[in-house]
Amino acid sequence: MVLGRQKFNRYTLGAAVTATVALGVAAPSAFSQNSTIQIDGSSTVFPISEAMAEEFMAANRGTQVTVGVSGTGGGFKKFCAGELDITGASRPIKSSEAEECAAAGIEYIEVPVATDALTVVINPDNTWAEDMTVEQLAMLWGPDAEGSITNWSQIDSSWPNEPIGLYGPGTDSGTFDYFTDVIVGEEGASRADYTASEDDNILVLGVSGDPNAIGYFGLAYYLENQDSLKAVAIDGVAPTPENVENGSYTPLSRPIFIYVKKSSLESNPEVRDFVEFTIDNAPEIVPEVGYVPLSAQRYEAILAEL
Template sequence: MSRKSDRAVSRRQFLLGAGMASAGSIALAGCTEQGGTPTDGESSLSGEFRMTGSSTVYPLAVEVVNQFENEHSNVNIPINRTGSGGGFSNHFCVGNSVINNASRPITEGEQQQCGENDVTPHEIKVASDAVTVIVNGDNDWVDCMTVDQLGQIWREGGAQNWSDVDPSWPDEPINRFGAATTSGTFDYFKETIVGEDTNHTSEYSATERDNEILAGVQRDQYAIGYFGFAYYADNQDVVKAVSIDNGDGCVEPSLENARSGEYQPLSRPLFTYVAEGALEREEVAEFCRFFVEQSTNQDLVADTVGYVPNTEDERERELQELNDTIESVQ
């Protein structure tokens, strides 16, 4: 069986398989001519470049690379899930990868580190997400939580038992599963739920692997966790999503509510960053164009992965800015 047909798996198989894979890179291949379609059935591009970063963006990036390689076969793109921050600090900003996926914007400190190593990041918005809070399927006391209640659970020195949040809830320990500190999801959740001036609790099971969060919550009636919507969307039969009350009533996490802006404060943009210097290479430039072009693909972004696609206006803006940068370096 061919390498490509080996990867023709369902989204559920992909998410579970990806979560169970080792931390080593998954080598993928792909390439495209400008505009995304080869002119003669055979790509003239070749080369290899590395992609690191966000576990949230990871399933989308893998799907894009798979489509990219279905058109061309001579460009290899190994992908590592390192977390947004881990990808920036350990790989992208020191020149060990040329693309870094991120579930939050690059920080000033990361930009400074990149600058010290002559790496200039170019930001590309590739989709939007709804960070999803999950509880065990047998949890019959929580369907909706306020931002303040979530803050009590996830801040340092906060609630220890469910009854500490609401006296009518069980007097049982809260068992937490969440993103590691190198994760952009951790950064975003801390900022929006815990608060910039308050520490996120360290009393939780932290991981870069969303399937481990899912498994932890699935096996524990008193557990709670959070991760990107895509990992919930394909596992709605084994865990329960918590609606969020941001002051205007309970709103469930969904692509529609994220798209409309009703799901607050946990709707967020997703990014990929490419080193401007690497855009001198045609294979890197064409892959980035392809990623932008696929960002409005409803079948891929929403139906296959589970994120909100870019609008046509967003795609055109991102493509124009990307092409301007490519022109300036080539």
């Protein structure tokens, strides 16, 4: 089924990117028994899930929400194996993943939670690639570029004859799937000679430490690291919430989701309460962690259908 406070730096992006974590609890409980809600999946969606978990547990002592990062594909593997209540996804579920869930008897609800401006980033010392075209990005990241497009001057003859340092998400990432689809023209089609990681903080460190580096990941990770990164405008349009809302930042604007296991939703009141809490609080928390909220009417419709 498809359903259509404090500032950002309170919600740290590095706290649980490489391993599942349990966040702290406080305040009175609405439930009488201890309960654990298991969440994993997309590193892009992680800042939203982490922030929601903090706020939810602060109001519900005895309910523990664990938030891990395995990438969108890795999260769906765990989700379809019955290991999770909720998984974050930076792309819709693939037909092969849906079939895997169906074979395991896992029914789910898809809940859009925000819009992301997938962001291409360079080092602050880079003054030549501040604006790139989709065609230039495709030339740089396509499979044919492997081993052949290695210097900046090969993209544009006026750019330096310096080696390009490439950083991007791994193949389990929904960001990898989306970027290759809309930039290269085929999902999964990419050069392989780059530093890949499901941990976006590793990509941040790589680009910020190399004057000739370029990479891509979700908007939240750029906004949290603006002092050490520079965002690339795509065809003259910068990745800002305003440009996402007015529709000018294309083709790298995309919806991001959580997928909720129906059996958890139906049998565990804490899971239902957490999902409703997420939708209710998205208009406030989503922009705080660096993404663009959906319209109030859209959230109301999602909540009503849920």
